[in-house]
Amino acid sequence: MTLWKLVFSGPMAPLYAATETMMALEDGPLSVSLFEQPDDETSGWLELLYAEEPDAEAMRETCGLDASYAAECQPLPEEDWVKLSQSGLPPVIAGRFALHGSHDEAPDGKTAILIEAGPAFGTGHHGTTRGCLLAFDGLLEAGFAPASVLDVGTGTGALAIAARLAVPHARILASDIDPEAVEESERNAEKNGATNIVFFAADGFDHVRLVAKQFDLVFANILARPLIELAPAIDRAMHKGSVAILSGLLETQADEVSAAYLALGLHIERQGPLDGWSTLVVRKA
Ligand SMILES: C[S@@+](CC[C@H](N)C(=O)[O-])C[C@H]1O[C@@H](n2cnc3c(N)ncnc32)[C@H](O)[C@@H]1O
Known part of the structure; x- marks a missing residue:
């Protein structure tokens, strides 16, 4: 399959907003990556991958970037992208957890979570997944042992699987608005021997399984x-x-x-940022 790479480069601040816009699109690019210039963190580039040639000017408009942002669009050589991206991805270590593909192994002493690179989000390489796992590891380290867990927007199921492996007897529910992500999560849970996780498709909390339910731990x-x-x-x-x-x-x-969340009387501890992404640990006293 030929992939197309579209790159916008220029000052960083509008690129953050453009990244968020592109990630929120339902039919957006196959991947969205933001990079800082190694020698100047105030400027960088946004890299978007597409299965077909994108309309660079239409994308510029969607991104809210003006003409001062240099756009470069080119086809990438034909490759087995999934295999290539997997072989290039080293395991991700986040506290006690190590996420890895089948081409690799988790280091000794870590809780191994096997996640292949695929269409759903969550191989652990993104600062958001890593941030959640680090925050979870910190809670476990402090003696927190949730008996019930909800993972909203489970993607590949990585966080729900981490919860199952860390807390074997917890009741775990995991949902995603995307039914394909739910199916991929189920497959990943099986590969990891993470049994007894209830995966289902739902938009936010709009599901009968979530009506009037409370959890010791909520990932979102x-x-x-x-x-x-x-x-x-x-x-x-x-x-x-x-x-x-x-x-x-x-x-x-x-x-x-x-x-x-503060307006609701909740307490917040901010963690990160990791690659520009923050994680919030929210507590109810
Ligand atoms: C950033 S990914 C996180 C995946 C995974 N939890 C992780 O940490 O790697 C966000 C996921 O949330 C899902 N999502 C987005 N909006 C949602 C909503 N309103 N309700 C449920 N899931 C949603 C997306 O389909 C996507 O799989």
Whole structure:
């Protein structure tokens, strides 16, 4: 398959907003990556991959970037991209967890989670997944042992699988708005021997399984806007002593997302940023 790479380069701040816009698109690019110039963190480039030649000017408009952003669009040589991307991905270490593809192994002493690179989000290489796993590891390290876990926007199922492997007897529910992600998560859970996780498709908390349910731990690694919109529902899904680990927000959006949760009387600890992405650990006292 021939892939097309579209790159916009210029000052960094608008590129953050463009990254978020592209990640939120339903029929967006196959991948969205933001890079800082090694010698100047105020400028960088946004790299978008497509299965067909994109309309660079239309994408520029969607991204909200003006003509000063240099656009470069070119086909990439034919390759087995999935295989290539897997072989290039080293294991990701996040506290006690190590996420790896089948071409690789987790280092000794780590909880291995096998996730192949595929269409769903969450090989662990992204700062948001890593941030959630690090926050989870910190909670476990401090003695937190959740008996019930909800993973909203489970992607590849990585966080739900980590929860199952770390807390064998917890009740775990994991949902995604994308039914294909749900199927991929189920396959990944099976490969990892992570049994007894209830995966299902749902938009946010709009599902009968989530009505009037509370959890000791809620993961929600989605984008800033849905995190703000879901704040009341996440609050309702928490009881006294519950913790929510929220990610998918850029460092520049951390204040706005935090404000939505502080307004509900929740306590927030901010972690990161990792590659520009912040993680919030939210507690209900
Ligand atoms: C950034 S990925 C996170 C995947 C995984 N939890 C991880 O940490 O690697 C966000 C996921 O949330 C899903 N999503 C987006 N909006 C959602 C919504 N309103 N309800 C449920 N899932 C949603 C997307 O389909 C995607 O799989």
